[in-house]
Amino acid sequence: MADQDIRKAGLKVTVPRLKILELLEKSGERHVSAEDVYRMLLEAGDEIGLATVYRVLTQFETAGLVERHHFEDGYSVFELNRGQHHDHIICIFCGRVEEFIDETIERQQSKIAQEKGFEIGDHSLTIYGRCKDPDCPNRDKT
Amino acid sequence: MADQDIRKAGLKVTVPRLKILELLEKSGERHVSAEDVYRMLLEAGDEIGLATVYRVLTQFETAGLVERHHFEDGYSVFELNRGQHHDHIICIFCGRVEEFIDETIERQQSKIAQEKGFEIGDHSLTIYGRCKDPDCPNRDKT
């Protein structure tokens, strides 16, 4: 449970940390901003400060509990680390995020890093496109 | 020349636009932030406002003259659009940016977009790693 995950990360189990981790585990939203987390907790009737949300998410990131992504917006989005690396494809109109894994791409990336004289650490591949979801404001555009 | 490129983009040819585009074309630095451009122009003795740099770079981006990247820092970097798509590999210690193109990856990306029900528009792949450059502060770390 969240309780154990926090302890394992070497962090004290406090109310804010527990609430945030539980929200990430239970929410249907996999990719959320700090503001999102803050708002969702307030709406759920919890008391929390936005600064704490940022601090906790950063600690979780350092501990490897969550991953931080930047996507080409002006803010960070966080997602629970489920242990399995994956990349993202995002609709530039509705912001819908889908995940995928592609072995061929993974292999090519290692190859390129080696050719360029880099030790590969982390990488992130994001494809931007227009999704065909009927709810997507996509249709307003050409 | 820069003159024509600006006109072709449907923009009036003004001194700030010309200075900025020339700087991008002539500078050895391919990936620069708005601040970088601002500072470089001031150092070159030109008069310009930071707000103008941001406005012009945004217009250039819209016009397709430059590309804006986010990389996992807190600011945007711009690069002249040389017409040839490419991806980036970045050292997380010294910030060195290398460019590459990989047909295999390009093909896989189209395939994935199709599978996920997206029309691929733009995409960006960034690999983060540690470079082996002797000047890289890399060596201070494990």
Add this chain to the structure above:
DNA sequence: ATGTATGCAAAACATTTGCACCTGG
């Protein structure tokens, strides 16, 4: 001339930090 572009200062954002108070172990 005249609509657009610029520069400055102020605003807007997302995120971080200082500090007095509270809390978990």
Add this chain to the structure above:
DNA sequence: CCAGGTGCAAATGTTTTGCATACAT
């Protein structure tokens, strides 16, 4: 009890905007 965590407000760094002035055509 006490190191560490929290909330608030203020600071930060980047990017945007309002407005009076200056410029390109």
